[in-house]
Structures are given as structure tokens and as C-alpha cells.
Amino acid sequence: xxxILLFFFLILVLxxxxxxxxxLSFRRKEYGQSNIFPQSWQIENSWRNKWxxxxxxxxxxxxxxxxxxxxxxxxxxxxxLVNHLVILGLIGLFHSIEMESxxxxxxxxxxxxxxxxTSFHIFYTYIFVIKQK
Numbered sequence: 001x002x003x004i005l006l007f008f009f010l011i012l013v014l015x016x017x018x019x020x021x022x023x024l025s026f027r028r029k030e031y032g033q034s035n036i037f038p039q040s041w042q043i044e045n046s047w048r049n050k051w052x053x054x055x056x057x058x059x060x061x062x063x064x065x066x067x068x069x070x071x072x073x074x075x076x077x078x079x080x081l082v083n084h085l086v087i088l089g090l091i092g093l094f095h096s097i098e099m100e101s102x103x104x105x106x107x108x109x110x111x112x113x114x115x116x117x118t119s120f121h122i123f124y125t126y127i128f129v130i131k132q133k
Contacts, residue, residue, distance in 0.1 A: 003097050010086050010093065011112045015119030017083040022120075023128040024076045037075065037128075046074030 024043055039045050048054030050066045050073045060066050065073050071081040090112075099105055 003093055007090065007093050007097060007108070008112070008115060010090050011115045012119045014083060014086045014090070015116040015121075016123050017079045017086065018116075019120045019123035019128060020079040021076060021083060022124055024079075027128075041075035043074075043076055046076060049073040 024037065024041065040049055050056075050061060050070065052058035052061050061073070062069070071077040094108065097108065099108070
């Protein structure tokens with residue numbers, strides 16, 4: 001039972017992380033003028049997070065911050081990493097859930113897909129939108 005609940009929780013996380021990545025990618029101009037995400041999350045500004053005091057001439061902020069550890073420097077890369085790790089976790093978890101017939105596989109995969117897309121839609125369309133004043 002715990003595996004099933006964890007499976008569907010991770011499906012929700014999958015949709016939310018995809019919504020963050022897509023919001024930062026495809027709504028850059030909108031979010032650049034928005035208070036929804038902090039400035040350090042904005043793609044136009046987040047590259048500075050890799051460097052000491054935001055200056056490449058001063059070197060990396062910490063070892064690997066401009067190469068292997070970039071996901072620890074900005075939201076776009078971090079949520080992308082979480083998204084990929086969740087997918088890998090879901091693959092492993094899916095195989096640990098005991099299913100007795102083929103239709104259970106279809107129900108889990110279909111239900112998971114619908115839940116993932118629904119959570120993505122809710123966050124991308126309604127939660128991560130610019131509030132007009």
C-alpha cells in the first residue's frame with residue numbers, strides 16, 4: 001500500500017517539477033517582471049549563481065558550480081534534475097508494485113499519466129501565472 005501511495009505522490013511531483021521547468025523556460029519574459037519566482041530563479045539571472053559574487057572572473061562559487069553541480073545553483077536545473085530522478089524512482093517503484101493482471105498495469109500507467117498531466121496543468125495554468133494588478 002505504501003508503494004502505491006508513494007507512486008501517486010511521485011506522479012504529482014513529476015507534474016509540478018515539469019510545470020516549474022516549463023514556466024521558467026517558456027514564460028521567461030513574463031516572469032522576468034514578476035514576483036512569482038525570485039530573481040535568482042530567472043534564467044536571465046540564474047547563471048550568476050554559479051560564480052562568486054555573480055562574477056565569472058572571480059571563479060566558481062563552489063567546486064563544480066559551473067559544471068557538474070549546476071543543478072545546485074538555480075531552480076531550472078534543480079527542478080529538471082528532480083524531474084529526472086522522480087522518473088527513475090517511478091520506474092523502480094512501478095516494478096515493485098505487485099499486479100496480478102495486465103489491466104492493473106494499464107490502470108496504473110493511465111491513471112499516473114492523467115494525474116501527472118493534471119498536476120502539471122493546474123500548476124502551469126493556474127498557480128504559476130502572473131497576477132495582474
